Amino acid sequence: MSDLFADGAISIHGARENNLKDVSIDIPKHQTTVFAGLSGSGKSSLVFDTMAAVSRRELNETFPSFTQQYLPKYGQPEFDSIDHLPVAIVVEQKPIGRNSRSTLATYTGIYSVLRLMFSRIGKPWVGYSEWFSFNLPQGMCPECQGLGYVDDVDESQLIDPNKSLNEGAMTFTGFQPGTWRWREYGNSGLFDLDKKIKDYSKEEYDLFMHAPRQKLKNPPAQWARTALYEGLVPRMLRSVIHSASGRHHEAALSKIVTRKPCPVCHGTRLNQDALKGKIEGKNIAEVSDMDLVNVLNFLDSISDPKAKTMVRELRSKIQALVDIGLGYLSLGRGTDTLSGGEAQRIKIAKYLTSSLSDLVYVLDEPSVGLHPHDIQLITKSLNKLKNHGNTVVIVDHNPAIISGADYVVEIGPKAGKGGGRVTFKGTYPELLKSDTITGKMLREPLSFRESRKPTSWLSVENVNSHNLHDVSAKIPQGVMTVVSGPAGSGKSTLVHAFKQEVSDQDYVDLSQDSVGINIRSTPATYLNILNPLRKLFSKANDGVSTQLFSYNGKGACPRCKGKGVMITEMAFMDPVVQVCELCHGKRYSQEALQYKYHGKDISEVLNMSISDTLDFFKDVPAIYKKVSLLDQVGLGYLNLSQAMTTLSGGEVQRVKLAMELDHTGSIYFLDEPTTGLHLNDTKRLIELFEGLVNKGNTLILIEHNLKLISQADWLVDMGPDAGKYGGQVCFEGTPKDSMNDPESRTGVALKSEVEKAE
Structure with a gap:
């Protein structure tokens, strides 16, 4: 152990950011350290919000004040001191932009x-x-x-020629009478709004459908002064088909647009x-x-x-x-066609060519989206970074990543308020023998379930898309199927073909795209529990106004206007952000905070974690039922007032899943639902999936987690490699049988896991 610290250590003293309980820890230099522990236990608070934030902040302060105004801003975390801290390079999980001009x-x-x-x-x-x-x-x-490429638009799919504009002649979503998009035509003064499209002259039809963007001469009063008029086809191409919003209308657009290589x-x-x-x-x-x-x-x-x-x-x-x-x-x-795993590796590769050394590379779950086969390549690359004289610090739950570390730190023992302590530090073999939650879960051997009988089968024939050439596959209904294989092997393309096959049925698509959230969204707003919560406070306090319990309304602290902080702009220097002295960051006025419900004021209730609210609201069905849904999908550690924009892709997907747990006889599509989950939370998610199958649903998952794969009824393994070296179905059958097939990369990984435990 002492050899690990031969080159010294990064020493963190008294870290108190978020839920951290005065944590002091030494991280060995020029080694690879993995931080493990339950989701929400405080790993990121220590590694990203304290260590990396301090390093980046202090590096920025070495630049002249003028330059600092153009650099990203990092908060000032709560801690006593950090010694021997190198410059931090943070490799985050953010996806690469989905811009069709980016290659x-x-x-x-x-x-x-x-x-x-x-x-x-x-x-x-x-x-x-x-x-x-x-x-x-x-x-x-x-x-x-x-x-x-060029897009051919089928005009007949955009309009109903037998209707006038007032009757809803424009048929695409968002262009119905009265909508803002409809007003771009209805308020232009160019058309008789009651005239059917089929009765338009050739000139009128061309103006309506094909006119390029232009300023109107003598527009009517209701036409906005700066607005430009544009025909329906170019308008669709510019703002729907070629924009980010096109992804939300994928199914509808497939009937309208034919994309082909530019002639x-x-x-x-x-x-x-x-x-x-x-x-x-x-x-x-x-x-x-x-x-x-x-x-x-x-x-x-x-x-x-x-x-x-x-x-x-x-x-x-x-x-x-x-x-x-x-x-x-x-x-x-x-x-825009790269998988999450490919994007992550491109970022890591960028740093492998750097001549700089003595840096600390901080990685956020590099295992996400990666098959066990790909993780070996990531581990080799991270070892290269380490051998160049750098320190590598990783936050990850994946057993293969943890086992490759020189040093492991577990933060726990629980999530949220029950976490924030160092529950283990040492080598991987020591972790395996330990009594911690991660140690226990890592010791659990892999076991396979008895496969259930399918009710029927779904099949796709001769799929030709991306790297799939003439691929056929079948998936059983009424059970749980996993589609696995290396990153980029064609899993998403195959699953997309199955989605199109069942597009006329009742299916639930739970991708990792955002849930239509903005900076003000929190679990409380998403679950729609703020109104019933305000009513509870009003009722418990002799009917005072419910508006008093809104920090955007009457209840806002008069000093900070409900922000919880005072921001002083400092011209070319960082703005100074201080906790409001009047409300101490609670956002509410003294008047609002004097009212209690079960001994807590409104601010204290909103700062509770989902898990803590279960007991608190057990007698309020309207709230209890909704918060328990998030707890069931393993999000009990989230805070009621946490910004939804801070959630990872896996968390967003589980939020969506929580809202869709009441189906029977449906098909659920999930994309790597275990992303960001500790082994213990994965176990809970498997139980939840069992419940969905028992209710007569079909589950189709893209997944790399071997624990989850072992509990599936059916496995479709794509490969053998990625891109043009993949795109084939290497195995179809039960996960247990895949171990006997040397062509199945997943089978090989399962077999090695089983042998390891023996």
């Missing part, structure tokens, strides 16, 4: 170097590097504006001039189409001395991506 090459900076190289040594000379950019006017294809650039995104410049017989689009392994071969063939430094830079960036298992991706791959 693997543009996101990683590879495309900028590639463009420069083509502008310097490409023959014939075409122009400067911007002439090779599909996101700039000089390089983009004029037909598709650099997107590489002019054939999907290359670039104009004809840019495609003339070649290196070793290849233009920049052909290089972007290669997978990364082949790009390395292409770079090896370049001998022009002018390209030497550019080739070296490209090789190093691309080799890092290949080493982390992403060699199957092409440079032109859109970031």
